[in-house]
Amino acid sequence: MDQFLSLVFAGGFLLLIIFTVTWVWQLKTKNAAIVDTIWSASFPMLAMIYFVLIDGYAPRQLLILFMVVIWGMRLALYLFNRTIDQPEDARYTALRREWGVNQNILMLRFFYFQAALALILSTPFLLINLNTDTSLKFVEWLGVAIWVVGVLGESLADHQLKAFKAKTENKGKVCDDGLWYYSRHPNYFFEWLIWVAYFVMALGSAWGFVSLICPMLMLYFLLKVTGIRYTETHLIKSRGQAYEDYQRTTSPFVPWFKRNKSLR
8 A cells, every 4th residue: 555655645746847837838838728638648657667666567567668658649739639739628718717817726726626637547557557566367358359449440530530521621520421420429439448458457456346437437538528528519509400410310429320310
């Protein structure tokens, strides 16, 4: 337990520095959306810290490090390319308007909340690194398999959306191509599946079951907070009837077959 707490402290201290620097940076650029990139990149950083500080079973530690770095950096680079040299995301602009003269201190508090959430969500990485068992269990390989599906699915969904938006004739239209034909938010679904994979892999380690909180938290945020709810409110305003028709026929989260448009 002492080692666990010391590692949590080390990870928390690292995040405190990173997110404070990010906050200072957004004071200059007036673009708080950079925190999305930093939040994604914070997981590979935490995984590296745990890998360096823990003397566990090297093959298992290298495996989870590889998984977190590949997933986290791909997502971070995707978000960075979407943010750099672009106007601030409407979510953060709305927060600035709501917070008014207190926006700077409240934005710092928001950034620290992101840091705390990242630390909590890194629980499976920490538990997996602490596992000194010299063999990989079936449940760990199952987690790897789910992770592969999640990363490939999320990458494909992001690529399909980017390709759709790149065509001038699609401006103002609803993306209904590829995975987006079967789900209104396939990127969110596969992102959640990745967190399920980390939880499943952690079940092979002591206290791994406590990391169930991670996919549960992600599901809550994706469905009820910054994910589907916010995104669809914005898309209804910008796409109108076309998006409402899309909502009636297409699964909101889990990729599935189309429904009859007349069903409400």
